Amino acid sequence: MRYNVYLAETGDAKGGGRYIEEPAQVENIVFQTRAGPLDAFEDALALAMTAAFDAGAFEFSELVTSLNAAGSLDRDGAAWTEATLDAELDRLGQALFQTIPAAGEIAA
Structure with missing residues (x-):
């Protein structure tokens, strides 16, 4: 399995508003908390x-x-620079750790 198909993108979350659900209610696969597979660029x-x-x-x-x-x-x-690789790794990291608003909160 290349990503956790059980990982929901909404609902109550553990870990301070992250996209990982209540452990007692869902199967979380260690190190597979992406909501989808890598795209061709990310895989390469x-x-x-x-x-x-x-x-x-x-x-x-x-x-x-x-x-x-x-x-x-x-x-x-284009060829990688330290700035472009840093920006791409930051983008990928942000995608893994997107926060969701708590119940009743309005996203800014």
């Missing part, structure tokens, strides 16, 4: 990053260099 980036780490790129600048050397491109089809 994950594979390229894994290869970069396997090759010993641990500093952020080394990661960017390794991604570019492997031919990985950002969403706009």
Whole structure:
């Protein structure tokens, strides 16, 4: 299974308004709390990053260099920079940890 199909995007949530439900009411699969599978870009980036780490790129600048050397491109089809990789990783992180308003709250 590539993502948690049991993960609802609404309702009461544990963990401060995150998209993870009450543990007693749903099957939460460890490390699979995405609401959907990776898209083709995200999958390719994950594979390229894994290869970069396997090759010993641990500093952020080394990661960017390794991604570019492997031919990985950002969403706009350009070579990665530290700024574009940072922005993409931030976007992906935000997607995982979106908050939902508590019952009765109005989203800003």
